[in-house]
Amino acid sequence: MTSTDPGQRPKKPERPGACDLCGRAVPLTFHHLVPRGVHRRQRFVRRYGKDEMRAVGLWICRLCHSGIHKIIPNEKDLAESYYTKELLLGHEGVARHVAWVSKQKDRRR
Numbered sequence: 357m358t359s360t361d362p363g364q365r366p367k368k369p370e371r372p373g374a375c376d377l378c379g380r381a382v383p384l385t386f387h388h389l390v391p392r393g394v395h396r397r398q399r400f401v402r403r404y405g406k407d408e409m410r411a412v413g414l415w416i417c418r419l420c421h422s423g424i425h426k427i428i429p430n431e432k433d434l435a436e437s438y439y440t441k442e443l444l445l446g447h448e449g450v451a452r453h454v455a456w457v458s459k460q461k462d463r464r465r
Contacts, residue, residue: 368411376414376441378458384415387424389439391431400435414441419460423453 374381390409394400400409416424427449428434438444445451 368413369415371415375417375420375457377416377420377445377454380417380458380460380462382417382462384417385421386413387416387421388413389441389444390435393431394435404439412439414444417457419457420454423457424450427453 368386371384375384388409389412390400390404395406395409404412424434424444428438428447438447438450445454
């Protein structure tokens with residue numbers, strides 16, 4: 357997932373100015389690449405480690421975040437098959453959704 361110095365706990369990435377997926381400059385939420393719902397399952401703790409599961413993720417807009425969870429609702433599937441940005445964007449449905457979201461305006465204004 358990520359590389360850190362031995363003995364150093366991974367940290368959440370700093371919040372960027374725009375969504376990591378669609379690039380829109382709107383309010384962002386943190387998407388855990390290994391969903392929090394599987395953080396207590398030993399299979400995932402052994403595979404990723406607790407600290408890494410908590411810290412590794414993307415800062416994305418609400419439309420992208422909701423879309424990911426509607427397109428891939430099973431948290432185990434997300435943790436096993438879509439645990440990087442590249443793998444997420446490799447999913448045809450997610451890629452189409454992100455392309456659509458990138459054309460949307462911020463409706464809060």
